[in-house]
Amino acid sequence: MTELIRRRVADAAFEAIRLAELELPGDYLAALKNARSLESRDVAQREYENIFENLSDAKRLSVSICQDTGMHIFYVTVPEGFPMTRAISDGIRDGVIRATKEIPLRPNAVDPLTRKNSGDNVGVGAPAVHISIGDKFTVTAMPKGGGSENMSRMYMLLPSQTGDIKKIVTQTVLEAGGRPCPPLVLGIGIGGTFDSAPALAKEALLLPLDNMDEFEREICDSVNRLGIGPMGLGGDTTCIAVKVKKAHCHTASLPLAVNIQCWVNRHATVEVDTEGMFP
């Protein structure tokens, strides 16, 4: 049984990575097209031209959209009552190793101090696997590029600074400039503890983008007023969408995390084939 789970999870992980690397999610693609239609600057329009031609070339040639094929993060949902077995995370690792060889992916995972590359995108704590209870047995792959991750920030604010959140997020993007490869999506985690705010920010990047609330829209507009534009060459569209996830926090704290996502906003979800797993 655990062998079967491991194999099926590996298949799902492989397929989720493949989909994520080759094709952008539909809601994001629609938002990106909308941004292009709003952009008034010639230089920025040409960046969009390259971006959309690149997307169709990646699909046509079955190659990764970007050569930075990312660090691999997984979100797994398991139905209530399903065994919590190590076969799930083992299966994910198998899927990453296979994807690295077959798609192929650039081996990006290195020891943080010796900088030695593991060669297969797998290592200590890599890939990161987050398992939670859900309606179905699914695997979501989120390959995250290094440039945008490097410009992401975490702040422990004072409880009196709730009114400064928009300013601090905008400043984070100002300081990043063109380096995280805009146009961007911003995942924002507010509250929780020192460790959970960045986790919320990353999860926020998986939320649907077509329903920003007033707060998210306000931040998005504020960032766009900077005029950084696609690839930092100037333009009306620096930020495609902002998504916020909150958690209750200590009355003395206000953790704020900004996870920056480059224009190659990759993630894909695949359902695990459970035939023969349930009696």
Add this chain to the structure above:
Amino acid sequence: MTEKNGGTGGACGAGDAAGIELKTPLGSEVLSLRAGQRVFLTGTIYTARDEAHLEMKKCGIPFNPKGAVVYHCGPVIDTEKNTIVAAGPTTSARMNSLCGFLIDEGVCAFIGKGGMSRDVLEKLRGRGVYLAYTGGCAALAASRMKLKGVSYPHLGMAEAVWEIECDRLPLTVAMDSAGGNIYEEVAGSASKSFSAMFP
């Protein structure tokens, strides 16, 4: 979703909409290019990242540098089929302090992402340009490139100097030989917009 902000100043919106065709080796036509213009580059380019710069400084430039174009890129090469799988740009700023000797030897264009320092801009004055290629557009680049050769292969796939024939690579002049610099312009106006929003 976005609010029109009226752009970031008019100077870098200039240029022929269709773009300027450039062929390597480049000559004095480079000097008339201005920041903001669209160019299509055809001909031979050479990839070089950090290690390649250090190696070339020590062991020599393995190509004729006069009018040559250097691409800040660590490509993914299919070594069995001798083809380019992905060839997007890397961050050029890492080469800020390494590229001076190339300009002195006659290299007159760099391709990359994110721009280079004011020192490099000064060094390029009257001599060459920096051309921006869209970050992440690895598949588009590969579809317009053919692999011709390699120098210093012992540096590894990402760091070797690959000789690549490209067919109308779509680029933007971001830093020109007259001191024009889109990045500096954008950073300046972004700071101003920030101060106006959050006084």
